[in-house]
Amino acid sequence: xxxxSLDFWFDLASNxxxxxxxRIAALAERNGVDVHWRPFLLxxxxxxxxxxxxxxxxxxxxxxxxxxxxxxxxxxxALPWQQPSEFPRRTVLATRIAVLAADEPWLPDWCRAVMMxxxxxxxxxxxxxAVAQMLTTLGLPAQRLIEEAGSEANRLRLRExxxxxRDLGIFGAPTFFVGEEMFWGNDRLEDAIEAxxxxxxxxxxx
Amino acid sequence: xxxxSLDFWFDLASNxxxxxxxRIAALAERNGVDVHWRPFLLxxxxxxxxxxxxxxxxxxxxxxxxxxxxxxxxxxxALPWQQPSEFPRRTVLATRIAVLAADEPWLPDWCRAVMMxxxxxxxxxxxxxAVAQMLTTLGLPAQRLIEEAGSEANRLRLRExxxxxRDLGIFGAPTFFVGEEMFWGNDRLEDAIEAxxxxxxxxxxx
Numbered sequence: 235x236x237x238x239s240l241d242f243w244f245d246l247a248s249n250x251x252x253x254x255x256x257r258i259a260a261l262a263e264r265n266g267v268d269v270h271w272r273p274f275l276l277x278x279x280x281x282x283x284x285x286x287x288x289x290x291x292x293x294x295x296x297x298x299x300x301x302x303x304x305x306x307x308x309x310x311x312a313l314p315w316q317q318p319s320e321f322p323r324r325t326v327l328a329t330r331i332a333v334l335a336a337d338e339p340w341l342p343d344w345c346r347a348v349m350m351x352x353x354x355x356x357x358x359x360x361x362x363x364a365v366a367q368m369l370t371t372l373g374l375p376a377q378r379l380i381e382e383a384g385s386e387a388n389r390l391r392l393r394e395x396x397x398x399x400r401d402l403g404i405f406g407a408p409t410f411f412v413g414e415e416m417f418w419g420n421d422r423l424e425d426a427i428e429a430x431x432x433x434x435x436x437x438x439x440x
Numbered sequence: 441x442x443x444x445s446l447d448f449w450f451d452l453a454s455n456x457x458x459x460x461x462x463r464i465a466a467l468a469e470r471n472g473v474d475v476h477w478r479p480f481l482l483x484x485x486x487x488x489x490x491x492x493x494x495x496x497x498x499x500x501x502x503x504x505x506x507x508x509x510x511x512x513x514x515x516x517x518a519l520p521w522q523q524p525s526e527f528p529r530r531t532v533l534a535t536r537i538a539v540l541a542a543d544e545p546w547l548p549d550w551c552r553a554v555m556m557x558x559x560x561x562x563x564x565x566x567x568x569x570a571v572a573q574m575l576t577t578l579g580l581p582a583q584r585l586i587e588e589a590g591s592e593a594n595r596l597r598l599r600e601x602x603x604x605x606r607d608l609g610i611f612g613a614p615t616f617f618v619g620e621e622m623f624w625g626n627d628r629l630e631d632a633i634e635a636x637x638x639x640x641x642x643x644x645x646x
Contacts, residue, residue, distance in 0.1 A: 283501060295489060295611040299624055306631065405501040418505055421627045425512065 238430040239268035243399055245276040245407040246325040246332065246345065249290075249304055249318075252353045253420040254408040255345045256313050261423065267430045271341050273332035274399040275392065276407045277322075283405060288322050304353075307420075314354035323352055324360040330383035331365060333392045343372055444636040445474035449605055451482040451613040452531040452538065452551065455496075455510055455524075458559045459626040460614040461551045462519050467629065473636045477547050479538035480605040481598065482613045483528075489611060494528050510559075513626075520560035529558055530566040536589040537571060539598045549578055 242258055244251035262269045280288065290297040301317050308315035328348045335341040347368045352359045359365070362380055369376035382388060399409075403416065410417040410426035412433050417426040448464055450457035468475045486494065496503040507523050514521035534554045541547040553574045558565045565571070568586055575582035588594060605615075609622065616623040616632035618639050623632040 283499065293489065293611065295609055296624075298609070299611070299622055302622065303624070303628075310631070403501055403504070405499065405505070416505060416508065418502075418509070422509075425516070 237268050238266065238433065239270060240426050240430045241270045241272055241411040243272045243274055243402075243404055243407060243409045243411070244345075246273060246329050246348050246359070247322040247352075248276060248407040249300065249321070249353065250406075250420045251408045252349045253307055253311060253313065254423055255342075255349045257311060257420075258423060259342050261427060265427050265431060267427055269342075271332075271336075271345065272395065272399070273329050273345065274396045274404075274407075275326070275329060276399075276404075278396055279400050279404060282400065289406075291321070308353075314350065316354060316356040318352060318356050320358070323358060325352075327360050327362070327365050327380070327383060330388055330392055331369070331379060333395055334379065334383045334388050336391075340372055340374065344368070347372065443474050444472065444639065445476060446632050446636045447476045447478055447617040449478040449480055449608075449610055449613060449615045449617070450551075452479060452535050452554050452565070453528040453558075454482060454613040455506065455527070455559065456626045457614045458555045459513055459517060459519065460629055461548075461555045463517060463626075464629060465548050467633060471633050471637060473633055477538075477542075477551065478601065478605070479535050479551065480602045480610075480613075481532070481535060482605075482610075484602055485606050485610060488606065495612075497527070520556065522560060522562040524558060524562050526564070529564060531558075533566050533568070533571050533586070533589060536594055536598055537575070537585060539601055540585065540589045540594050542597075546578055546580065550574070553578065 240262070242254065244255055246255075258269055277288075286292060290300045304317070305315055307313075325348065332341060332344055332348075335344055348359045351357050351364070351368065357364070359368075365380060366376040369379055402409075402411065406418055408418075408420055408423075410422065412426055412429040415429060417423075417429070446468070448460065450461060452461075464475055483494075492498060496506045510523070511521055513519075531554065538547060538550055538554075541550055554565045557563050557570070557574065563570070565574075571586060572582040575585055608615075608617065612624055614624075614626055614629075616628065618632055618635040621635060623629075623635070
């Protein structure tokens with residue numbers, strides 16, 4: 235039997251994805267669960283679902299609440315928090331880097347760096363300068379990676395990834411899959427881990 | 441110093457309110473927290489927010505997920521669950537009874553009876569017959585209560601309650617308040633209880 239595993243779909247611009255990106259590695263490790271990181275762009279999916287912008291921005295009442303909730307959630311999880319002065323931030327290049335790093339051991343580090351800069355420091359995360367700085371901090375060849383990230387082959391990879399998310403019925407982020415079973419939202423991360431441990435078989439769905 | 445307390449705003453038709461209606465009394469009791477039950481109608485608020493129906497019905501992708509989530513959540517909380525064949529069910533009379541019972545010790549029992557019939561047994565909960573049967577089961581004078589519930593004074597009471605919910609910025613159900621601090625969703629019930637225990641002072645906001 236293979237090790238228990240789950241698929242972790244997230245958007246680097248999404249605030250609730252921030253919570254899961256920061257929490258999932260330690261939690262999964264502690265439980266002996268493998269995580270398949272699946273960065274994607276939620277924007278095109280929300281467009282297709284008919285949203286005229288991010289739900290938290292369109293629904294002003296909920297939007298006001300979300301920042302209160304984020305402050306409390308970050309306190310609960312002992313995560314740094316600064317309410318971003320811009321939301322949602324552009325993360326296309328950062329996501330292309332993440333997609334390029336699909337099979338690289340530094341993918342989680344990359345995602346945490348982007349998230350922490352956005353939600354911990356309230357700084358933009360998508361300019362070539364910001365991306366280069368973060369990559370360099372991780373000891374990676376920034377210039378080469380930025381070039382490869384922008385290649386037609388990699389852009390296509392991200393579009394395919396986002397289409398795969400849509401085909402799975404994903405409507406928000408983060409979303410976890412244990413086999414074909416969907417768990418939506420950071421609030422369900424623990425449930426997803428538990429389901430992975432209890433699943434009769436663990437197979438990739440993506 | 442008064443006992444810790446929280447305000448519990450819920451809609452008798454709402455599936456996530458079902459989870460909190462069934463869980464809150466025991467949880468609050470165990471923690472020494474008083475609960476002020478505040479039934480209201482979410483429908484007029486969603487109308488005012490521009491929704492053309494319940495969000496889970498309008499957003500089909502999320503709607504399909506919600507029933508999966510409910511099944512798992514009910515298993516987690518050891519609550520009965522039958523996916524309702526009609527959603528959302530009409531609960532106006534049931535809610536008028538709940539508003540009438542604002543100061544009655546049987547208010548929680550009433551709400552649990554309505555919720556269990558809807559989400560545990562998949563039965564309608566708003567006909568005079570159904571309401572009378574549930575009231576009678578609780579040993580209450582059904583006919584008199586149904587009459588009082590439909591009085592102009594009590595209808596007004598429910599409209600005022602729903603307006604109060606809107607004034608508080610409520611956009612979904614269940615919603616908890618500890619003082620002026622809002623907690624949205626059954627997933628935040630434990631956080632709200634904890635906040636009530638930690639609040640410097642506990643005062644009614646409604």
